[in-house]
Amino acid sequence: MLTACVTSNLEKQYSIRCWNQQHIAIRGDDCHVPIMDIDGNIVRTITTDTENGPSDVVILDEQNIIYIKYYSKHIVFVKNMETTQELKTVTTTDWYPIQLCVSRPSYILVCVCFQEYHDSKDQGRKVLQYTSTGELIREIRYHFNRPLFIAENINSDIIVNDYYSVKTKYLVKAVSSREYLRFIYDGSVEFGFASTVGPGGLDCDTLGHIIIADHYNNNIHIINKDGGFVRFLLNENHYVDKLWGMCFDGVDSIWITELESKKYKQFRYMTVEG
Template identity: 35%
Template sequence: MSLNGQIKQTIQYNKQNEPLFSNPQLVTENINGDICVVDDYSAVVVVDKGGQFRFKYPESGKSTHTIDDCYGIVCDKLGYILISDYRNNRIHQIDSDGKFVQFVLTEQHGIRYPRGLSIDDKGQLWVCNNDSFEVRVYKYRS
């Protein structure tokens, strides 16, 4: 949307005029200008800045990783996408092409029902930990 309230772009359908999202919840932009959308709390759909579909994570039937209630997404300065996985008590890290890299944090790190995520200019990862009603700060990148 422009500063005067004019809609600049709507992202809704792929090239085949099929809906890209079933229930979009959260949105962020990565370093490449891609738009990363949490859809129906269970997947991330990424489109390029022109609105063209790039990938979905996890990809149905092709990934061993699942997301069970995502309430947080953030992109770092290297192009990685971090996704909170609320019911599985972990933070996924995927690359800018949708490939799983690692679980950045898990229950062994004190993560219980993670929700909101943020990365500050010092490279610290902020996690809203719903189980303990607190915000925790982790060293992520320097």
């Protein structure tokens, strides 16, 4: 059910994160990331040390954030939003950081690539895990081709939207905390209209569902923690155009961004019974 449709002032809307229950942060294409309410009012602005905007931003709490400076290969840990005090800047040497997410217990997962992300000759991809203060814990090299979006499920599976170059399509992969491949979801469901999963936002809800924003088909796939298809969330009556960013609000709804329309929307999909 559509519960909010709001207009921002951003020319591009690449990703969306929940700041708290009333406010969301949207990443565009400049160094300022606005925090907006359900009425479209900017209540706060995150200023990043980037020229064309961070590649990704995650929110630890209302005072602490982490963002990516893609071209300088930096992951910036900001401790205090009021003074934008940089707690630590991690340089990933030869690796370009792409996207990140918060995992349990307060760890950070980061997708990185050895060369620039759109270089088709690059075969070096992995996921790094850091503490919330920037200490590297481990790296996971297996099972990934070109991971873009990343999330962690309640069973500690690492979920990525991964580019599969052989058939020029994206696959959603789940890798366990012990680093073995649990399942692959390609969007091919016999009773739906999607034949492949387009690159879009990725998140998990409190029931262990994996929520996938499908840019190709302008829809949301919901699958269970074992990769089984549950349902599509949207239909043609929802009028979603160029779906891109998506996040779960921690309660019962998701927020999505449309890439170019300046619209961001909230859909409630969970009931009390789940």
